[in-house]
Amino acid sequence: MANVSREEIQRLAQRYEQLRKNLQNLGGNTDGTKTELFTIIHKPGWTTVLDVALVHQALDVLQHQTAAIEKLHEAMTAGARNGLEKSAAA
Numbered sequence: 751m752a753n754v755s756r757e758e759i760q761r762l763a764q765r766y767e768q769l770r771k772n773l774q775n776l777g778g779n780t781d782g783t784k785t786e787l788f789t790i791i792h793k794p795g796w797t798t799v800l801d802v803a804l805v806h807q808a809l810d811v812l813q814h815q816t817a818a819i820e821k822l823h824e825a826m827t828a829g830a831r832n833g834l835e836k837s838a839a840a
Contacts, residue, residue: 773819776812 790796791805
C-alpha cells in the first residue's frame, strides 16, 4: 500500500476541521449567543401558521441530515480505526 503524503494528510485535516466548525456554527454563534433564526421566531407578527409549518418542516429535514452526518462520521471513524489496526498488525 502506498504511503500518503504529509500534504494530503494536512489537507484532509483542514477539511475535517472546517466541516467541524461549520457544524458547530449551526448550534449558535461562537460567542454563545443564539442564532438569528432563534431570535426572529420569538418576535411578534412573524409566527404565522405558514411560517411555523415551514420552519417545522425545515427543522425536520435538518434533523434527519444531521443524524445521517453523525452516522457517516461514526462509520468513517470506525473504518479509519480498523485500517490503522490492520496496518499496525501487518
